[in-house]
Amino acid sequence: xxxxxxxxxxxxxxxxxxxxxxxxAQAYLQRLGGHVDALRRVVAEFDADAAALGMERQAALMxxxxxxxxxxxxxxxxxxxxxxxxxxxEDLAQLSSMEPVERFLNLGRFADxxxxxxxLRTFEPAMPLSADALALAGGGLVLGWAVVRxxxxxxxxxxxxxxx
Numbered sequence: 651x652x653x654x655x656x657x658x659x660x661x662x663x664x665x666x667x668x669x670x671x672x673x674x675a676q677a678y679l680q681r682l683g684g685h686v687d688a689l690r691r692v693v694a695e696f697d698a699d700a701a702a703l704g705m706e707r708q709a710a711l712m713x714x715x716x717x718x719x720x721x722x723x724x725x726x727x728x729x730x731x732x733x734x735x736x737x738x739x740e741d742l743a744q745l746s747s748m749e750p751v752e753r754f755l756n757l758g759r760f761a762d763x764x765x766x767x768x769x770l771r772t773f774e775p776a777m778p779l780s781a782d783a784l785a786l787a788g789g790g791l792v793l794g795w796a797v798v799r800x801x802x803x804x805x806x807x808x809x810x811x812x813x814x
Contacts, residue, residue, distance in 0.1 A: 653802035657795045664794025669787030672750040673776035678760055678769045682742050685765060689735035696728060707732070738762065750782035 700710035715725035741759045748756065760766055776783075 653799065653806070656802060657799040660798030661791040661793075661795030664797075665787040665789075665791030668754075668790030668793075669783045670773075670775050671754050671786055672783045674769065674773050675745070675750060675753045675760070677773055678765060679742070679745055681765050681769050682738060682745070682762070685762075686735065686738050686742050689731060689738065693732055693735050696732075751785060754786060 696710070697707055700707055703710070705713070711725050711729060714728070715722045717724075741761070744756070745753055745759050753759070
C-alpha cells in the first residue's frame with residue numbers, strides 16, 4: 651500500500667515536472683532568439699567594417715590580431731562572438747522547427763548555460779493544457795511511477811534477504 655502510494659506520488663511529481671517543459675522550452679527559445687539577434691548585429695557590423703576596407707571577415711580578424719595586445723585580445727573576442735553566433739543560430743533554427751516533444755528528445759540543443767540559467771531564474775510554471783504538455787505529463791507520470799515502484803520493490807527484496 652505504501653509502495654503504491656509512493657509510486658503514485660512519484661509519478662504525479664514527475665508528470666507535473668515534465669508537463670512544464672514545453673513552456674520552459676518556449677521561454678528558452680525567446681531568450682535564444684534575443685541573443686541571436688544581438689549577436690547578428692555585432693557580427694554584421696564587424697563584417698560591414700571589414701567590407702568597407704575591402705576585406706572579408708577572416709582577413710579582418712587576422713589584421714586586427716596583429717594590432718598589438720589589445721588588437722589580439724579583441725580579435726580573439728570577435729572570433730568567440732562569431733562562433734557563438736553561429737552555434738546559437740543553428741540551435742535556434744533546429745529548435746524552432748521542432749514540436750515540443752521533439753525538443754524534449756533533443757535536450758542537447760538547450761546547451762547554452764547562460765541562457766538556460768536566465769530562463770530558469772525567470773520561469774513561471776504554466777498549466778499543461780496543450781496536447782504536447784499533457785503527453786509529457788503522462789510520460790512523466792508513468793516514468794516516475796515506474797522508478798519509484800522499482801525502487802520500492804528492490805528495497806523490499808533487500809530487506810527480505812537481510813531478514814532471512
